[in-house]
Amino acid sequence: MKRLILRLTGLLLVIVLCLGAIGWFGQHDKVNNALYRAYYGDHGIPAVHRDVYEDAAATYDVDWRLLAAVHRVETIFSHSSSMRSSVGAIGPFQFMPRTWLGWQYDTDDQKGDVPEDEVDLTDLALIEQYGGLGRDGNNDGQADPHSLVDSAHAAAYYLSEHGGTTADSTDSIRNAIFEYNRSEQYVNDVMSFYESYQTDVSYLPDDKASATQQVARYTIRYLEWFAGWV
Numbered sequence: 001m002k003r004l005i006l007r008l009t010g011l012l013l014v015i016v017l018c019l020g021a022i023g024w025f026g027q028h029d030k031v032n033n034a035l036y037r038a039y040y041g042d043h044g045i046p047a048v049h050r051d052v053y054e055d056a057a058a059t060y061d062v063d064w065r066l067l068a069a070v071h072r073v074e075t076i077f078s079h080s081s082s083m084r085s086s087v088g089a090i091g092p093f094q095f096m097p098r099t100w101l102g103w104q105y106d107t108d109d110q111k112g113d114v115p116e117d118e119v120d121l122t123d124l125a126l127i128e129q130y131g132g133l134g135r136d137g138n139n140d141g142q143a144d145p146h147s148l149v150d151s152a153h154a155a156a157y158y159l160s161e162h163g164g165t166t167a168d169s170t171d172s173i174r175n176a177i178f179e180y181n182r183s184e185q186y187v188n189d190v191m192s193f194y195e196s197y198q199t200d201v202s203y204l205p206d207d208k209a210s211a212t213q214q215v216a217r218y219t220i221r222y223l224e225w226f227a228g229w230v
Contacts, residue, residue: 044202046077049148056137056152060160065201066173067156069193073186079148088113093151095133097121100145100154102130121145133158155180 045068053071057064074094075083084090088111090097096112098105101121107114120126122142127134134143137153144150159165164176173194177187 044204045072045197047203047205049077049079050203052149052152056149056156059137059153060156061165061167062156062159063166063194065197066159066164066190066194067152068197068201069190070155070159070177070180071152072193073189083146087111091145091151092148093155095145095151095154097145100132100134100143101127102132104130105132 049068049071050064053064053067056062057067071077071093075092077092079092083092083094085094088097089095090100097114097116098107098112101114101119103112105114105119105126107118114121121134122144124134124136124141124143126132127143132143133154134145135150135153135157136143137149137151138147142150143154145154158180159173159176162176162179163172168176174187174191177190178184180186
């Protein structure tokens, strides 16, 4: 009996710790990004993103599935405001700050970083002045590189300007993707998802779920994320 009580106590402690971990992970952006990436990596496209892709794609005459493929490869569909790569690219579609603001902006950093406390990257007047890529996709008067909508519009604009429209050839689209990120592996990765989305797209539900579904999803995300570290 004593052994059974100890086992039940141990099990209860594990459950409490797991639930606490789930809650903690769900509240911290950096770790939540890891969970988000692990969960969505091989499980389709978030349903709530499709309207964003379609609107941006229609504005600049590109295939929305191409935008989805770029987003998948860049940040695995993340829309977190804390996304920042090791080289300084920011936001869901990973733009260098100086690319977003404009390379005419004078700064000592030659790799494309512009500290966000140095200048307002969302200022449309500055973006126009410096010839930046930033776009105000949701018409709120700002071009926010951390906004999924604004960054999707910027990505669609860039791809369109470099030969990635619906009327362009596959070779031209590949070149446009290469201009977005100068890596043949990157091009192949984006094209792989783009081509797969042409015939088979599975949609994942949004984040508005019951408490039980939330716990289940965070548990799955946590386990998948943890498995990648062991």
